[in-house]
Amino acid sequence: MARKFFVGGNWKCNGTTEEVKKIVTILNEAEVPSEDVVEVVVSPPFVFLPLVKNLLRSDFHVAAQNCWVRKGGAFTGEVSAEMLVNLGIPWVILGHSERRALLNESNDFVGDKVAYALSQGLKVIACIGETLEQRESGSTMAVVAAQTKAIADKIFNWDNIVLAYEPVWAIGTGKVATPAQAQEVHFELRKWLKDNVSAEVAASTRIIYGGSVNGANCKELAAQPDVDGFLVGGASLKLEFVDIIKSATVKKN
Numbered sequence: 323m324a325r326k327f328f329v330g331g332n333w334k335c336n337g338t339t340e341e342v343k344k345i346v347t348i349l350n351e352a353e354v355p356s357e358d359v360v361e362v363v364v365s366p367p368f369v370f371l372p373l374v375k376n377l378l379r380s381d382f383h384v385a386a387q388n389c390w391v392r393k394g395g396a397f398t399g400e401v402s403a404e405m406l407v408n409l410g411i412p413w414v415i416l417g418h419s420e421r422r423a424l425l426n427e428s429n430d431f432v433g434d435k436v437a438y439a440l441s442q443g444l445k446v447i448a449c450i451g452e453t454l455e456q457r458e459s460g461s462t463m464a465v466v467a468a469q470t471k472a473i474a475d476k477i478f479n480w481d482n483i484v485l486a487y488e489p490v491w492a493i494g495t496g497k498v499a500t501p502a503q504a505q506e507v508h509f510e511l512r513k514w515l516k517d518n519v520s521a522e523v524a525a526s527t528r529i530i531y532g533g534s535v536n537g538a539n540c541k542e543l544a545a546q547p548d549v550d551g552f553l554v555g556g557a558s559l560k561l562e563f564v565d566i567i568k569s570a571t572v573k574k575n
C-alpha cells in the first residue's frame with residue numbers, strides 16, 4: 323500500500339508575528355511537489371495558529387503542538403482538542419520528547435491524549451523515541467515499543483495517526499541518525515504494528531523520522547524504505563525546509 327510522504331515542520335516555541343509571516347511567505351512562494359505526492363503540515367505555537375491558518379496556502383495544513391487530555395474546563399493554561407477543532411485546525415502533535423522530559427508526560431498520559439484527540443476528529447502526529455542512555459544500553463526497541471503500545475492500547479483506528487520516531491539524542495543536536503539507524507527502528511516499528519495491531523495498519527501507517535533533519539541529509543533518509551517522511555524542528559524555520567519537502571520525490575525515483 324502506498325503511503326503518502328509526510329513532512330511536518332515543528333516550530334516549537336519560536337517566532338514573532340513578523341517572523342511567522344516571513345516563513346509563511348517563503349512557504350507560499352515555494353515550488354514543491356503536489357499534494358498527491360507530499361502532505362505538508364506546519365506547527366506554529368498556539369498563539370499563531372489562526373494567523374498561519376489564514377495566510378498559509380491551501381495545499382499545506384497546520385498542526386497544534388499539544389492539546390489537553392480530555393474535554394476542556396477548569397484547566398488553566400491548557401488548550402482543548404475541541405478548541406482546535408472549532409478553529410479548523412486539523413492536526414496536533416502529541417507526545418513530543420520535550421514534553422515527555424520537561425513536563426513529565428508519561429506513556430499512559432500520551433496514550434490518553436492521542437485517544438481523546440482522535441475521538442474529537444483531530445489527526446495526530448504521535449512522537450516516540452529513546453534517549454542516548456537507552457540506546458547505549460540496547461533498549462531502543464523496548465522503549466519505542468512501550469511508547470507505541472501505550473497508544474495502541476487506547477485506540478481502535480489508526481487512519482488518522484502518523485507515528486514520528488524521534489531519537490532524543492538526535493533532536494536539536496545536529497547529530498542525525500544514520501539512514502541505516504533510522505531504517506532499522508522504522509522497520510522494527512512496522513513489524514511491531516504488524517504483530518500487535520494488524521498487517522493492514524502496519525502497511526498503511528506512516529512512520530516519519532525526526533532529529534536534526536536538514537536540507538543536506540534529507541534525501542538519503544527519505545530513500546529508506548520504511549521512512550515515510552519527516553518531523554523537522556530547527557530546519558523548518560529556514561529556507562531549507564523547502565528542500566526537505568522536495569525530498570518526497572526520492573520515493574518516486
Ligand SMILES: O=C[C@H](O)COP(=O)(O)O
Pocket residue numbers: 332418488492493494495496532533534535553554555556557
Ligand atoms: O519535532 C521535531 C524534532 O524535535 C526535531 O527537531 P530538530 O529538527 O531541531 O532536531
